[in-house]
Amino acid sequence: MRLRALALMAMLTAACATTALAAPDPDKVLHSSFNAPETGYDPAKTSDIYSHGVMENIFEPLLTYDYVARPAKLIPLVAKSMPEVSADGLTYTIHLQKGIYFADDPVFKGKKRELTAADQVYALKRIADPATGSPSNYLVLGHFVGVDELAEKAKNSKFDYDAPCEGIKALDRYTLQLKLKQLYPALPYVLAMPHTSPVAREVMEAYGQNSLAHPVGTGPYILKEWKPGVKTTLVYNPNFRHVVFDFHPTPGDKAGEQVAREMNGKTMPQIGKIEVSIFTEEQPMWLAFKSGQLDELYSIPQPLLRGVLNMDPKNPRRAALKAEYRKAGLKISRVLDPEMTYWDFNMQDPVLGGFSKEKIALRRAIAMSFDTDQTIRDIRRNNAVRMEYTIPEGVVGHNPNFRYQYEYNRPLANALLDQFGYKIGPDGYRTTPDGKPISIDFLGDASAVGRQWNEYWQEALDSIHIRVTFRPVTFNDLLKAMRSCTYGMVGAAWIADYPDGENFVMLNYSKNIGAENTACYNSPRYDKLYLESQKLQDSPERNHLYDEMNKVMMEETPWLPGETRFRNRMMQPRVLGDEVHPIFQVSWRFMDIQK
Template structure:
């Protein structure tokens, strides 16, 4: 058992001495609530996989760790030159960046070059890749790439990586260019997404279908494959040949502890830790106990069941404060929602009766009760698809999305013919066939609470509902294939712009970001309009109109935006969650002397 007096001693060590210099490996441990789906940058969209991919691969650019407001900085490439019409981006790879050693290179030292980025982005267009992020590139219209993809699909042939296309060109060894079919003032933001990370062609061809198990990048960390245990444990270790990168962060003025860390670390070589150990702990209680018992050094997102224990009334609990544990609370730029599969014969469709059914389900569901019971107060109600912390979000907006009215729900159902015709207490569809819902779920405590709330809401209006359990990666796969009728999940922003979330309703994104398969021409038109406009009143008007359509047709019942609470033990120095920059651990130091003292 860890004692408060021992933790206080550790805090004292931190107060009187700098971080200890030692040959002992510096280890940071924390937990994910779900397993990764793959380590292939072109095949994933989940937060857990992308978090680790960010630490192993270089996207062209990245979000500066501590900068507020958020800004981009060089990563694998310098910041691009962007044409005045926002249709051409020219990028230059930073010379002297090398891939991790790997058998795919047959003993050669392999430098990162422009062709690697061109190849990696082309992989999204390859039908064999089944990229969940293809929509991002196709929405922007990289010239010639969609045609190349269609040719492979039509002829049932391998995708042709070697045919030159106007939209992605190598200009010289280190210089490459992107050309878009239409202006996109914010396309550069996508180049900070892990989906744009560089993967060497030799690696993809050497490992084939198993490339997602062999991450080989140019960034600061590498997978320690002999310690990787599926659904249990993932270990990354520092890349011994990593380039010279030095801490040069500017902390926000209102965060004095970060300013102190930034001053302390100024000029330090990155990364400062040697090893990252990630445990996969799906259930909340064991995850919480792993932090309390100092088996984890950092806790990202305190489980909702324990938020009132860790931070009653939003303040760090006295027992944790005595242990000098640090707390960071912030609104997450995300939405938590249940989607309705618009191609499903029961909940889908655009006919008035089908729209009424989804709206009635939304009205019957008690968002405030979810926030109180399931979210433990750690969520604010949503008014649509756009989350706080992103451009386009309006804090003053009020819509039906957050409304709860069983009476209105029943009236809508009655009006459109969803009635109990046989007197058994359950409604039938207008044609007399059974009305029965099936929502996908997961075998965890938080999903059990959400399922109970949905079941109670549906019972109140006379609608049968059942729940089908599967693990998160299995549900993701089924959802992208259009096999789920309904599912509850969250969508977290990867950039500070609400168009990332409006993409959930854009028709061509079906099977990728658009889990609902919503495809409404007017929504599509507004989404395309806002995409080419610079930030300003005209773009805001288009985004607001698209959001209103999403509320009216209800392909998504959006509950709210989560408030996250992160905790770190006192020997973890400089940790600050930047939701747009996932590999925070590259900027963190661990005082092993204080950590070891606390463990004795």
């Protein structure tokens, strides 16, 4: 995607014409949906995909992705051009565009507030500030010269944002310089993530703990209303600069060519208002879409897939809308997400955690008792493929020849437990080798699909005589429990923030416990390999380290891998320009809708 800024004209009449062209029709309203609640709209404090989907339209990072390029390709956004990198790869210099303004907010006291390099400096430091409690602090800590020292001092006092920091500094009003401790190959991708978007210091200090509900960015939309877990409404940001769509898809890419035909020559954004409703149950969401109340579905609900798509049971990659929906003009954009699902064993849990042979045997037996192929068929409706590697297909570093899955073999799982002293008591359930009762605290949600997963896990654990208690919680409480290591087992999913393997292998680095390492996995063997991989660009040497890291995880069993799902976004005929992107969660700023 090439986004061309409209030239500023000296003549007043030309400037007025440009302004009129850029403003979207306020009566164009897009009704969208999420199937789980968001957690808030502060880039440094949130990490769920639903919050990020909204923030992608409010905030703007330095870099972004070409909307129609496949595979995903980085391009400048707030930056004037791609970063200038020193010969040793340790210094990045980034020049920002001039004339980019934050959305109006009372904090600015009626004055237009221009985005500067200092705002990016503040945003990155804020991620490292212990008081922020950012789940994304791993993106900054350990990488930039001088930042860790500031964060360490802030544990006993306030973070000194004004202290000189060689690793993150503004050379002038529009120039940012980043100095690294060691090579950080993923840095360009990190600078395209919603987490690292520049923010205004005075806004964050004014709203403090309420920053989740007061996002102020430079993107095409502003937050009009937020009812947590119910509804989010965005409206056009009149301070947004003028941008014209000029898409150049790869020849032969039919979806990209369709987007270009529908959107080229139009200004961003085209839609004046976005209304997002939260549906935690699939059937009400589907009925709202069928009746025309929703313009798009984030993804077709799992239980309805077979009724909506013609799917090849032997090849899940082949699927198409059924004739009745095609005749109605409904559209679908389908892609294998760069994601993985997995089942965490809490490595700090007194029942399941630890590295002794008997604890590894317990986790391994549980993994062997669960039939992933059956759940792909019955729950996922064949809308997924097995995950065999911790880096999914479509992400740099993926190894298609690796086989991670534990063998599904319940007799062998029982024999393994017998061998390591997990005896079956009079009540039919096993005890630990020292005779204590076993009960697994299994965290999940209370939806119909969540209950279905519980049934399959109940059967699996019954087959090896392990007692389990299912504890349904809200999505927000689920995240809190995972990050605080206060559970026994839990299902999780991770979709690429950026299409590089580092985004996935970091999930099990010990210093990310409390953030994205939700298995609470602290393995010196894994950490050593991870730190070695951090020094390398994409290469056979780095791929070898990734293979070794996967082998360590197979041996120590901190989780059971699940599957990689297809995302099936469905749209009404009136929706234009909507295509599932491998990194963007939603595409509202690139879309149009016919009234």
